Amino acid sequence: MYSFILxxxxxxxxxxxxxxxxxxxxxxxxSTTFYNDKDTYHGLHIAFSSNNIDRxxxxxxxxxxxxxxxxxxxxxxxxxxxxRILKEKKLYPLAIKAIxxxxxxxxxNEILYVKESYATQGQLYYELKEFHKAVTVLEQWRSVHxxxxxxxxxxxxxxxICYLHLKSYAKASESLQESLAINQKRGDTLNMAKSAxxxxxxYYVQYLDSIAIPYFKKGLEYAKKAKDLKTLRNxxxxxxxxxxxxxxxxxxxxxxxxxxxxxxxxxxxDKIWQLAEKDKELTVRLNEEKLAKERLxxxxxxxxxxxxxxxxxxxxxxxxxxxxxxxxxxxxKKKVDALNTTKDKLLTILSHDLKTPVYFLSNKLLALxxxxxxxxxxxxxxxxxxxxxxxxxxxxxxxxLQWALxxxxxxxxxxxxxxxxxxxxxxxxxxxxxxxxxxxxxxxxIPEFCTVTGDNNTLKIIFRNIFDxxxxxxxxxxxxxxxxxxxxxSILLIIENPVLDKKTSSNVSGPFNSTGLGxxxxxxxxxxxxxxxxxxxxxxxxQISLSLRKSHQDEYISV
Amino acid sequence: MNIFLFEDNxxxxxxxxxxxxxxxxxxxxxxIEDSLEMINNVSFDIAILDIFIDGMPKGINLANSIxxxxxxxxxxxxTSSMDRTVFECAKYTEPSSYLIKPFNPLxxxxxxxxxxxxxxxxxxxxxxxxxxxxxxxxxVKSDKIISKxxxxxxxxxxxxxxxCNLVTADQKYLIKVSLQKLLDQTLKPLFIQVHRSYxxxxxxxxxIYLQDNLVIMENGEKITxxxxxxxxxLKTMNLFK
Numbered sequence: 001m002y003s004f005i006l007x008x009x010x011x012x013x014x015x016x017x018x019x020x021x022x023x024x025x026x027x028x029x030x031s032t033t034f035y036n037d038k039d040t041y042h043g044l045h046i047a048f049s050s051n052n053i054d055r056x057x058x059x060x061x062x063x064x065x066x067x068x069x070x071x072x073x074x075x076x077x078x079x080x081x082x083x084r085i086l087k088e089k090k091l092y093p094l095a096i097k098a099i100x101x102x103x104x105x106x107x108x109n110e111i112l113y114v115k116e117s118y119a120t121q122g123q124l125y126y127e128l129k130e131f132h133k134a135v136t137v138l139e140q141w142r143s144v145h146x147x148x149x150x151x152x153x154x155x156x157x158x159x160x161i162c163y164l165h166l167k168s169y170a171k172a173s174e175s176l177q178e179s180l181a182i183n184q185k186r187g188d189t190l191n192m193a194k195s196a197x198x199x200x201x202x203y204y205v206q207y208l209d210s211i212a213i214p215y216f217k218k219g220l221e222y223a224k225k226a227k228d229l230k231t232l233r234n235x236x237x238x239x240x241x242x243x244x245x246x247x248x249x250x251x252x253x254x255x256x257x258x259x260x261x262x263x264x265x266x267x268x269x270d271k272i273w274q275l276a277e278k279d280k281e282l283t284v285r286l287n288e289e290k291l292a293k294e295r296l297x298x299x300x301x302x303x304x305x306x307x308x309x310x311x312x313x314x315x316x317x318x319x320x321x322x323x324x325x326x327x328x329x330x331x332x333k334k335k336v337d338a339l340n341t342t343k344d345k346l347l348t349i350l351s352h353d354l355k356t357p358v359y360f361l362s363n364k365l366l367a368l369x370x371x372x373x374x375x376x377x378x379x380x381x382x383x384x385x386x387x388x389x390x391x392x393x394x395x396x397x398x399x400x401l402q403w404a405l406x407x408x409x410x411x412x413x414x415x416x417x418x419x420x421x422x423x424x425x426x427x428x429x430x431x432x433x434x435x436x437x438x439x440x441x442x443x444x445x446i447p448e449f450c451t452v453t454g455d456n457n458t459l460k461i462i463f464r465n466i467f468d469x470x471x472x473x474x475x476x477x478x479x480x481x482x483x484x485x486x487x488x489x490s491i492l493l494i495i496e497n498p499v500l501d502k503k504t505s506s507n508v509s510g511p512f513n514s515t516g517l518g519x520x521x522x523x524x525x526x527x528x529x530x531x532x533x534x535x536x537x538x539x540x541x542x543q544i545s546l547s548l549r550k551s552h553q554d555e556y557i558s559v
Numbered sequence: 560m561n562i563f564l565f566e567d568n569x570x571x572x573x574x575x576x577x578x579x580x581x582x583x584x585x586x587x588x589x590x591i592e593d594s595l596e597m598i599n600n601v602s603f604d605i606a607i608l609d610i611f612i613d614g615m616p617k618g619i620n621l622a623n624s625i626x627x628x629x630x631x632x633x634x635x636x637x638t639s640s641m642d643r644t645v646f647e648c649a650k651y652t653e654p655s656s657y658l659i660k661p662f663n664p665l666x667x668x669x670x671x672x673x674x675x676x677x678x679x680x681x682x683x684x685x686x687x688x689x690x691x692x693x694x695x696x697x698x699v700k701s702d703k704i705i706s707k708x709x710x711x712x713x714x715x716x717x718x719x720x721x722x723c724n725l726v727t728a729d730q731k732y733l734i735k736v737s738l739q740k741l742l743d744q745t746l747k748p749l750f751i752q753v754h755r756s757y758x759x760x761x762x763x764x765x766x767i768y769l770q771d772n773l774v775i776m777e778n779g780e781k782i783t784x785x786x787x788x789x790x791x792x793l794k795t796m797n798l799f800k
Contacts, residue, residue, distance in 0.1 A: 401641070410643045412657075416673075419686040426665040451683055457641060457659065 021045035072109040119155045131165045153182040193222030233262040420450045427463040441479035453551040458525040465518040470497040493546045560707040563603035582704045607635045622652035633678035690734040699732040715759040754785045
């Protein structure tokens with residue numbers, strides 16, 4: 001006989017419990033905190049909702065053993081869970097104990113959900129085949145029931161079945177019919193099928209076959225619609241048994257065959273499911289391996305690309321840097337080479353220029369010291385010659401020193417107010433012996449209060465070179481003219497001297513000493529002093545013009 | 560005028576001596592120790608310091624000591640180097656001028672003049688006025704020599720247009736400056752004007768002949784006393800009659 005179909009743990013009920021647990025969890029809702037050991041509690045409901053009932057049971061037990069949760073509502077839920085889990089594990093006596101405790105707490109604290117616990121307890125007693133107790137509990141549930149309860153139909157059904165077991169057919173019929181009515185109302189074909197078949201069973205055991213058979217047929221129809229294979233199989237089997245008893249073996253065989261088919265499809269479904277699961281697992285594993293390989297490959301490729309790129313960039317960078325450096329070095333080398341050439345050239349000219357006068361000087365001095373006749377006139381002449389050679393040479397050396405200092409930007413340069421006439425007097429002092437010797441006339445026309453702004457040192461160098469040149473090239477007993485002209489901003493100094501015929505006067509490199517250093521210095525220093533140095537030459541005279549900045553000393557010349 | 564020279568090279572000392580050829584009194588110190596002692600005990604008007612002694616810039620140290628004297632004295636640095644770094648070092652002692660070896664007498668003279676001009680902040684004073692005027696002294700340039708004239712030793716001053724003649728017991732010094740300026744800058748209150756053209760040193764007056772309008776000075780000079788200044792003199796001198 002395939003008569004009793006009992007509903008197991010209902011999905012909705014589990015969802016409901018889960019929600020209730022969450023509501024009281026500190027982690028999941030900040031509103032209520034009536035437990036201390038929050039982590040254990042959180043772990044419990046997480047385990048429960050993820051269907052890890054073993055862990056949930058352990059945590060639940062721990063919480064109850066340590067008795068840390070005082071709030072009755074929470075305690076109620078803990079016992080409920082414990083009972084549910086024990087029921088799932090088919091440890092029915094223990095489950096009943098837990099659920100009873102839950103009902104006790106629920107009653108004492110008027111917790112609404114307690115009526116669901118009655119239903120559960122009923123199911124448990126049913127499982128233990130203690131139908132009387134089950135009926136008592138379920139009747140108790142019925143006394144507090146509410147027609148809108150989700151599981152109402154199920155519990156009514158269960159109650160009906162319990163009565164069926166106790167052979168109180170009237171009460172059973174009442175409950176089952178009510179359950180069927182509710183199911184029809186709700187359009188729940190699966191439960192309609194179950195209810196119809198159970199009503200069929202009810203009448204069948206009472207040998208009221210004519211009433212029973214339509215119910216079985218109805219159940220089969222509902223089962224076909226519900227598409228629940230287990231229920232469908234039961235419906236076919238029921239029909240087969242009914243037909244067999246009516247001796248309509250052919251029909252019974254057909255129903256049996258249908259039932260077998262359904263059974264096969266159940267197995268197939270399970271098998272396919274299993275296979276699919278395995279396949280899925282395998283595919284996943286394969287995919288993961290593939291992915292891992294690819295990831296490694298991609299990683300490797302990325303790393304290699306990165307390093308090679310970095311390498312290229314580094315090489316490029318170093319290359320550019322090196323080229324820059326090389327270019328700089330080449331440039332500097334060229335500069336150094338040019339400078340070195342200039343220096344060598346200068347040194348050659350200098351030593352050459354020095355060689356002649358020094359050689360000349362030493363010859364003269366040797367002649368003087370060895371000459372027997374020490375005639376005064378001869379001596380004087382020779383000494384004069386030595387003096388002029390020495391003074392010329394000293395100017396050359398002086399110029400060189402100034403030039404070197406100026407090139408190194410180390411030359412003393414300080415702008416001051418200079419009294420032009422005084423300065424010219426100072427410089428001319430050096431040439432007094434030569435001027436006297438050559439019987440030269442000096443024609444100086446400089447205004448008395450003529451002052452210029454300039455550097456004492458460099459201006460002296462300019463004047464020394466100019467006068468040296470003038471004294472050297474002016475023929476004997478001729479005059480050198482020095483005139484200064486003033487305007488608002490500048491003073492123009494003109495030094496003019498006649499020269500011998502060009503043929504005789506022009507030596508290798510013209511006026512100024514042969515290196516041209518003096519000329520160069522005069523130009524540079526004139527610019528430094530804010531002036532201009534110019535040389536004007538004809539065959540009969542040389543004119544040098546030097547413009548200098550006028551110093552405005554009016555405020556001091558107020559006498 | 561006294562020149563203080565700090566120099567250890569005997570040749571340079573001799574050269575300087577010949578260059579000044581007795582126009583100035585030279586006080587020579589060879590070592591920094593001597594110098595430090597001398598600058599406090601000997602009176603001098605200007606210091607010429609060689610920067611490098613034994614290869615050390617001792618001249619600069621000495622310049623700092625001289626700058627600490629009261630009253631300050633003008634300083635001339637003497638060096639053979641034209642390297643700017645040396646001058647950069649020396650610059651902070653605020654020397655009045657530099658003298659670069661070798662030098663001729665004109666250059667020395669110019670350096671001294673420049674030093675006085677710089678020191679008294681009277682640029683080109685010797686070129687324009689022939690002299691530098693100080694509180695108690697006047698440095699007058701005459702015949703390319705600078706003489707130090709003590710105001711107290713001047714007997715009287717005679718003026719002619721823009722020139723003033725300072726007359727001392729043994730010399731006359733010409734200076735291109737107006738009498739009024741000279742009076743304002745230095746002569747007052749030691750001197751008193753007795754005539755449009757004469758200012759006399761009060762301490763040097765021997766007699767005043769009011770009736771003859773004459774002032775007889777210590778050296779016997781007779782100076783005319785003009786009407787215009789007579790009453791003023793009587794007022795200021797508060798004479799007994």
